[in-house]
Amino acid sequence: MRLERSIPAEALDAIRAPLLAAGAAPTDAPVLQPLGLLLDLAGEAMRSRLFVVSGDGGEEAALRPDFTVAVARQHFSGGAASGRYRYEGKAFRVAPRGSDRAEEFLQIGIEAFEAGDPVAADAEMAALAWAASAAGGRGDLSLVLGDVSLFAAFVDSLDLAAPLAARLKRAFAKPRQLKAELDGSSERGLAADEEKSRIAALLAGLPEAEASAVLQELWSLAGIEPVGGRRPAEIARRLVEKAETAKAGRLDADQAAKVRAFLAVSDRPEAALDAIASLAGPNDAALKAAVAGWRARLSGMAAQGVPLERATLAAAFGRAFGYYDGYLFEVRSAALSDERPIAAGGRYDGLPGRLGVSTINTGAVGFMVRPARAYAGGGE
Incomplete structure (x- = not known):
């Protein structure tokens, strides 16, 4: 120490x-x-x-x-x-x-x-x-x-689509993610992630409590014990965000500037x-x-x-x-x-x-x- x-x-x-x-x-x-x-x-x-x-x-x-x-x-x-x-x-x-x-x-x-x-x-x-x-x-x-x-x-002043605005706000304290938004690369990466994740698409249509319960049931069926201190609700929320943000579009050149x-x-x-x-x-x-x-x-x-x-x-x-x-x-x-x-x-x-x-x-x-x-x- x-x-x-x-x-x-x-x-x-x-x-x-x-x-x-x-x-x-x-x-x-x-x-x-x-x-x-x-x-x-x-x-x-x-x-x-x-x-x-x-x-x-x-x-x-x-x-x-x-x-x-x-x-x-x-x-x-x-x-x-x-x-x-x-x-x-x-x-x-x-x-x-x-x-x-x-x-x-x-x-x-x-x-x-x-x-x-x-x-x-x-x-x-x-x-x-x-x-x-x-x-x-x-x-x-x-x-x-x-x-x-x-x-x-400031983001709200730009009158962006709500999912895109929310994504930008979440990225504010994450320099790499924000850079990806401004470079126009995040949408492609997130879309690819969504194609690979049917679980995210499934959870996206459920209330948070139900999404958490579904995730826990899937873990139980697969015999998986999550580690690292993350709670099911938080993991479900992140998966849902991935599914939703893929549909949000991206900044145009003027907005990014x-x-x-x-x-x-x-x-x-x-x-x-x-x-x-x-x-x-x-x-x-x-x-x-x-x-x-x-x-x-x-x-x-x-x-x-x-x-x-x-x-x-x-x-x-x-x-x-x-x-x-x-x-x-x-x-x-x-x-x-x-x-x-x-x-x-x-x-x-x-x-x-x-x-x-x-x-x-x-x-x-x-x-x-x-x-x-x-x-x-x-x-x-």
């Missing part, structure tokens, strides 16, 4: 201080989390970074890779409609670049489940993350901003918003609303001390955790690589529903800080 360098207590106190003042209740969460659930929520890209162990009853589990899902599960299991939580503890991931060693590192952060103004909450979370990061003493910080829902609103132009936008936030607005298609109501929301969010961030002259709004910026569905941010240091952010966070309003919560109407936003990276005297 690879451990982070320790940092002086006074430095940790300074980094922690903005979070202590944010009115969040202290909480902890189980170290072991269900592997299948994490893969369903965070996406397949996280599989290689999860440290898998045997959980209670022999089921596969993973050491928590961060706190967001763990804290959300804990909050909603209690039936509360709203809550704001502050955590501090160790998270675990397999080291990158093919190593099989686990990294153990300290995270502090806040997760907020609140039904108030989401734009104001977004600004507050970014301001808290910036203040905590800056308290570590580094003078070379920058802020990268992005928004999954901004891309979705517009999407490429959107993804290329990376500038100071106000200038980036102007560029994005200029690319809107004919159905631009949602995009206009999203851009207006971003201008309000930036005003709120500036009012709370975030130096926007150090910020970049990058339209293509996304995160590997698949449950983020709104605005995103990372605080970075020039002394560290872009893959080693000091702080990161964003909005994940859809996560409660994916956890099976259907009766509570609340927003969800949060962030984490890695103190060992924030500390100017540290090597992380």
Whole structure:
């Protein structure tokens, strides 16, 4: 297990201080989390970074890779409609670049489940993350901003066929898949896959629960025991998506050029918003609303001390955790690589529903800080 360098207590106190003042209740969460659930929520890209162990009853589990899902599960299991939580503890991931060693590192952060103004909450979370990061003493910080829902609103403005639009939105955080969409190669590959998969065509006509039951029955008849932590419902859903997307068509040259132009936008936030607005298609109501929301969010961030002259709004910026569905941010240091952010966070309003919560109407936003990276005297 690879451990982070320790940092002086006074430095940790300074980094922690903005979070202590944010009115969040202290909480902890189980170290072991269900592997299948994490893969369903965070996406397949996280599989290689999860440290898998045997959980209670022999089921596969993973050491928590961060706190967001763990804290959300804990909050909603209690039936509360709203809550704001502050955590501090160790998270675990397999080291990158093919190593099989686990990294153990300290995270502090806040997760907020609140039904108030989401734009104001977004600004507050970014301001808290910036203040905590800056308290570590580094003078070379920058802020990268992005928004999954901004891309979705842009795609909607193009007035594409619904299946094609849905396919593009799903591809946003998957560079290879998105490149295939823009190059026009995905339709041919997916069509070939569909021809080879009668199961996908069969499941496509069924409700999700029935599709899952059919898949389980087929496994039973064939004597197959699925491995790898994927649940039947998730596997069925992916097969159905393959069958449906083959019928969706593809972008024409002008549409692909517009999407490429959107993804290329990376500038100071106000200038980036102007560029994005200029690319809107004919159905631009949602995009206009999203851009207006971003201008309000930036005003709120500036009012709370975030130096926007150090910020970049990058339209293509996304995160590997698949449950983020709104605005995103990372605080970075020039002394560290872009893959080693000091702080990161964003909005994940859809996560409660994916956890099976259907009766509570609340927003969800949060962030984490890695103190060992924030500390100017540290090597992380």
